[in-house]
Amino acid sequence: MTIPLPPSVTVHPGPAGLGAVRIASARAAASISLHGATVTSWTPAGSAYGLLFVSPRTRFEPGAAIRGGIPLCAPWFGPGRGGDRTPAHGFLRAAPWTLTGARDDDGVVTAEFTLPPDACAALPAAADWPPDAVFTHTVVVGERFDVTLAVRAGSVAVDVEWALHTYLRVGDVRRITIDGLDGADYVDKVDGGVVRRQAGPVVLTGETDRVYVASGPVTVTDPVLGRTIVVTGVDDVQTVVWNPFADKAAGMADLGDAWPEFVCVESAAVLDRFATVPAGATARIGQRLALA
Numbered sequence: 063m064t065i066p067l068p069p070s071v072t073v074h075p076g077p078a079g080l081g082a083v084r085i086a087s088a089r090a091a092a093s094i095s096l097h098g099a100t101v102t103s104w105t106p107a108g109s110a111y112g113l114l115f116v117s118p119r120t121r122f123e124p125g126a127a128i129r130g131g132i133p134l135c136a137p138w139f140g141p142g143r144g145g146d147r148t149p150a151h152g153f154l155r156a157a158p159w160t161l162t163g164a165r166d167d168d169g170v171v172t173a174e175f176t177l178p179p180d181a182c183a184a185l186p187a188a189a190d191w192p193p194d195a196v197f198t199h200t201v202v203v204g205e206r207f208d209v210t211l212a213v214r215a216g217s218v219a220v221d222v223e224w225a226l227h228t229y230l231r232v233g234d235v236r237r238i239t240i241d242g243l244d245g246a247d248y249v250d251k252v253d254g255g256v257v258r259r260q261a262g263p264v265v266l267t268g269e270t271d272r273v274y275v276a277s278g279p280v281t282v283t284d285p286v287l288g289r290t291i292v293v294t295g296v297d298d299v300q301t302v303v304w305n306p307f308a309d310k311a312a313g314m315a316d317l318g319d320a321w322p323e324f325v326c327v328e329s330a331a332v333l334d335r336f337a338t339v340p341a342g343a344t345a346r347i348g349q350r351l352a353l354a
Contacts, residue, residue, distance in 0.1 A: 068166035077122035115324035136224035225330035233286020296348030
């Protein structure tokens with residue numbers, strides 16, 4: 063089915079022919095891969111650098127998640143609450159999505175994507191996912207960037223862990239500071255899941271994988287690129303901060319030595335904060351990005 067598109071929205075083959083939606087207006091430019099509905103770029107008008115990082119080593123191929131941008135992690139996070147789910151972070155980020163709507167309101171562009179039930183049912187990892195539960199993904203592209211992931215449960219209730227796994231481009235992750243999490247408790251996944259409390263700004267000095275009980279706004283101050291990014295969670299209760307640093311990144315074929323160039327600051331509802339969506343109901347999680 064062909065849908066009408068405004069001139070600011072075009073569809074292209076994309077890397078490896080996976081398909082990509084490109085948005086170009088007077089306010090901003092962005093690109094969203096139909097592979098995983100992963101946002102791979104967003105650059106507000108007048109910005110010298112895009113705000114999102116995509117690894118130069120990422121694999122654009124069926125079955126592989128894109129390393130960077132904003133991958134959609136759901137309906138489970140990591141290996142899931144029971145520790146035995148595969149692939150890590152669920153099946154959304156490597157699934158074939160469909161562009162189902164787009165509009166341009168004075169340069170602010172909204173695009174909606176859907177994971178069709180038949181495409182979902184064809185995924186081995188979705189074998190036990192109810193076929194009438196449908197995910198949608200909406201992005202709003204302008205001076206700010208809004209992303210929303212929603213699920214509508216069908217005839218049965220569904221449990222969902224989810225995160226908007228946002229890779230922010232930075233000059234050097236070791237030199238940034240992250241404010242807005244002072245006093246928040248967090249699960250330190252690097253240290254076996256022990257719960258700690260944040261004191262002052264977050265400064266990354268080694269492998270970091272934390273789930274904070276806080277939704278923002280969070281500010282990332284980057285002295286190398288000379289900018290501050292504001293990340294605000296919408297309809298969620300947690301903020302994840304992640305970077306693997308050198309030793310772990312060395313074992314990641316799709317990242318390697320590019321690890322200093324990003325920090326993940328992501329809206330999430332995971333672990334014991336998962337969502338139970340009643341039959342026929344809709345739940346959503348969102349995030350807003352902006353330059354201060």
